[in-house]
Amino acid sequence: MTSALDVGDGELAYTEFGTGSPVVWLHGSGPGATGMSNFGANLPAFEDHRNIVVDLPGWGRSPRPATDEPLLFHAAERVCRAMTALGIDRAHLVGNSYGGGVAMRIAMRHPDRVDRLVLMAPGGVLPEDAPPWPVGLEHLFAYMTAEKPAREEMAQFVRLMVYDEALATEALIDERYESSLRAHPELPIPPNFGDLTPDLALIAAPTLLVWGREDQTVPLTWAPAILRGIPDAELRVLPHCRHWVQYERAPEFNHIVREFLQGGAAAAASEG
Structure with a gap:
């Protein structure tokens, strides 16, 4: 069941699942995105954690307050307020695309609140030659x-998110399309997400980057700047996979992330 928290200038919707050390899940910015549409299928593999699955401001059931602040910066502070309201001092953060950018911003501004970071093709760090935009962002x-987008436009978008188009099911397209029709104030295009590039070195948390090799939305060629910029970062690349790594390659994603959250990979490398 979705609940809501007062975060000062509005409400933040979230779903809670499991018990144990907390993990906050942060979704992408695609049309119709919600926390549970991005991560619902992954949660059973993490039932030994206290999972907080957020609808970021302006997506799902979280309203978008009027603000001139860059979206990543605004969302990061509201997630921190939600963590405080839930009695969570410190958590692992798992963020996909836009949500990865929100997670990085939290780690930059509030390092004491972050244990480990998992970032799937995160936003907020653009190459110097962008635009032109990758086809997924276009x-x-x-x-x-679009004034009134058609369902077929959502179908085209969803198919771009996965390498195996059989995973772009009619049920998934319907779910995303219906969610996208909820009224939120319009954003400028491209939105002002904010630039995280100058502050990457401030991220002290061990960080796992997970990328689909065939990503057409946040391409793998954008990964090196983040990998070089974060002091304790490593990269895992999954072949035959596009932007929705956690959905398209769920078993491998769940295994990799569980190992990392339990202190594997980056921790072992730093100890060695």
Whole structure:
């Protein structure tokens, strides 16, 4: 069941699942995105954690307050307020795309609140030659500017998110399309997400980057700047996979992330 928290200038919707050390899950910015549409299928593999699955401001059931602040910066502070309201001093953060950028911003500004970071093709760090935009972002922006987008436009967007188009099921397309029709104030296109590049070195948390090799939305070629910028970061690349790593390669994703959260991979490397 989805609940809501007062975060000062509005409410933040979230779903809670499991018990144990806390993990906060942060979704992407695609049309119709919600915390549970991004991560619901992964949660059973993490039932030994206290999972907080957030709808970021302006997506799902969380309203978008009027703000001139960059979206990543604004969302990061509201997630921190939600953590405080839930009695969570410190947590692992798992963020996909836009949500990865939100997670990085939290780690930069509030390092004492972050144990480990898992970032799937995170936003907020653009190459110097962007735009032109990758095809996935072009479709995202086109959908967001459409006065009344058609379901087929959502179907095209979802198919771009996965390497195996059989995973773009009719049920998934319907779910995302219906969610995208909820009224939120419009964003400028491209939105002002904010630039995290100058502060990457401030991220002290051990960080796992997970990327689909065939990602057409946040391409693998954008990964090196983040990998070089975060002091304690490592990269795992999954072949035959696009932007929705946690969905398209769920068993491998769950295994890799569980190992990392339990102190594997980066921790072993730093100890050696």
